[in-house]
Amino acid sequence: MNVLLTGGCGFIGSNLVRLLLAERPGWRVVNLDKLTYAGNAENLAAVEGSSQYRFVRGDIGNGELVAEIFRTERIDVVMHLAAESHVDRSILAPAVFIDTNVRGTQVLLEAARQHGVKRFLHVSTDEVYGSLGPTGYFTETTPLDPSSPYSASKASSDLLALAYAHTFKLPVVVTRCSNNYGPYQFPEKLIPLMIANALRDLPLPVYGDGMNVRDWIHVEDHCRGLLAALEHGHDGEVYNFGASSERHNIDIVKQVLRHVGKPETLITYVKDRLGHDRRYAIDATKARTKLGWAPRHRFEDALGETVRWYREHRPWWERIISGEYLKYYETQYGRG
Numbered sequence: 015m016n017v018l019l020t021g022g023c024g025f026i027g028s029n030l031v032r033l034l035l036a037e038r039p040g041w042r043v044v045n046l047d048k049l050t051y052a053g054n055a056e057n058l059a060a061v062e063g064s065s066q067y068r069f070v071r072g073d074i075g076n077g078e079l080v081a082e083i084f085r086t087e088r089i090d091v092v093m094h095l096a097a098e099s100h101v102d103r104s105i106l107a108p109a110v111f112i113d114t115n116v117r118g119t120q121v122l123l124e125a126a127r128q129h130g131v132k133r134f135l136h137v138s139t140d141e142v143y144g145s146l147g148p149t150g151y152f153t154e155t156t157p158l159d160p161s162s163p164y165s166a167s168k169a170s171s172d173l174l175a176l177a178y179a180h181t182f183k184l185p186v187v188v189t190r191c192s193n194n195y196g197p198y199q200f201p202e203k204l205i206p207l208m209i210a211n212a213l214r215d216l217p218l219p220v221y222g223d224g225m226n227v228r229d230w231i232h233v234e235d236h237c238r239g240l241l242a243a244l245e246h247g248h249d250g251e252v253y254n255f256g257a258s259s260e261r262h263n264i265d266i267v268k269q270v271l272r273h274v275g276k277p278e279t280l281i282t283y284v285k286d287r288l289g290h291d292r293r294y295a296i297d298a299t300k301a302r303t304k305l306g307w308a309p310r311h312r313f314e315d316a317l318g319e320t321v322r323w324y325r326e327h328r329p330w331w332e333r334i335i336s337g338e339y340l341k342y343y344e345t346q347y348g349r350g
C-alpha cells in the first residue's frame with residue numbers, strides 16, 4: 015500500500031510516520047511537507063534511507079506537484095495532516111491559514127478525486143466545535159462553531175472534505191482530536207513551551223486567569239486512532255478522539271514545574287489570548303465502539319515521560335528556538 019502523508023515533518027506527522035513504518039512494514043510512505051517554520055526534517059532523520067519512505071519537499075497547494083506524486087507513486091490512500099496549526103499565529107497573521115488549510119486541502123481533495131484513492135483521511139481538531147461551558151462534551155454531531163482564524167480554517171477544510179465525500183463519493187474520513195502532547199512538539203505550544211522555559215528558569219506565561227480547560231491526549235494514542243480510522247472508518251463519517259483528560263491550564267503548568275523541580279514563582283500571568291476558547295472536552299464513544307480504539311497513556315505518567323524527553327533532547331529544542339534547525343535541510347539536501 016502506498017500512502018501519501020502530508021505534514022510528516024511536523025509534530026503529529028513525524029510520530030505517525032514512525033508508527034506506520036514500525037507497524038505496517040509492507041507499506042510505503044511518501045511524506046509531502048513544505049518545511050515551514052514548524053516542519054523539521056531532523057524529526058525523521060532516523061528513517062531517511064529506508065526503502066519504505068520518501069520525503070518530498072513541497073507545498074500541498076501546488077497542484078502540479080501533487081498530481082505528479084499521485085501518478086508516479088501510485089498513491090492508494092492519503093493521510094492529510096499538513097496545516098498551519100498554531101492559534102496565536104492565526105490571530106497575528108491569518109492569511110496563510112486560509113491558503114494552506116483551506117485552499118491546500120482543496121487541491122489535495124481534487125487530486126485525490128482525479129486519481130482515485132481508497133481512502134482520504136482528513137485530520138482535524140476539536141476546536142472546530144468552538145467553546146464549551148462548564149459541562150457537556152463535543153460529539154460528532156455538535157454544530158461547528160469555530161472561534162479563531164485557525165479553527166475557522168480547519169472547519170472550512172472539514173466541510174470541503176465532507177462535500178467531496180457527498181458530491182463525488184470520494185472515500186473521505188474526518189477525524190477531530192483534542193490537544194496532543196508528547197515528543198517532537200514544537201515549543202510554541204503550551205506543554206513544550208512551559209517545559210523549555212522551566213528548564214531555562216524563564217517565566218512561564220499563563221494567559222488570562224489560567225482556568226481555561228483543554229482535554230489532553232498523548233500523540234501516540236492520536237496516531238493509533240488515525241491508523242484505526244484509515245483502516246476501519248466508514249466513508250463520509252467523522253470520528254472524535256480524546257482521552258478524557260480535562261485539565262485547567264494552570265494545573266498543567268504547576269505539574270510541569272513539579273516535574274522539572276522549579277518554583278511556582280516562575281509563573282507569570284499575561285494578557286489573555288483574543289477570543290480565547292474556555293473549555294474543550296471530547297466524547298470519544300464513537301471511536302471506541304466503532305473503531306475499537308482506546309487510549310493507552312495516562313496523562314500524569316505520560317506528562318512526566320514527556321518532561322523527561324525534553325530534558326534528554328535539549329539540543330533538539332534549543333536548535334529550534336535558535337532557528338538553527340532550519341539549516342538541517344540545507345545540509346542534507348542543499349537549498350530547497
Ligand code: NAD
Pocket residue numbers: 020021022023024025026027046047048049050051052053054072073074075094095096097098099100114118137138139140168190191192193194195200
Ligand atoms: P505542526 O505545526 O507541528 O506540523 C505541521 C506540518 O505541516 C509541518 O511539518 C509543516 O512544515 C507542514 N506544512 C505546513 N504548511 C504546509 C503546506 N502548505 N504544504 C506542505 N506542508 C505544510 O502541526 P501538528 O500539531 O503536528 O498538527 C498536524 C495536524 O493535526 C494539523 O492538521 C492540525 O490541525 C491537526 N491537529 C493538531 C492537534 C494538536 O494538538 N497539535 C490536535 C488536533 C488536530
Ligand code: TDX
Pocket residue numbers: 099100101102138139140141192193194202203204205207219220221222226227228263287
Ligand atoms: O504560552 C501560552 N500560555 C497559555 O496560557 C500558550 C502557548 C498557551 N496557553 C494556553 C492557551 C490554551 O488555553 O494554553 C492552552 C493550550 O494552548 P495551545 O498549546 O496553543 O493549544 P490550543 O490553542 O488549545 O490548540 C491546540 O489544540 C488543538 C493545537 O495548537 C491545535 O493545533 C489543535 O488543533
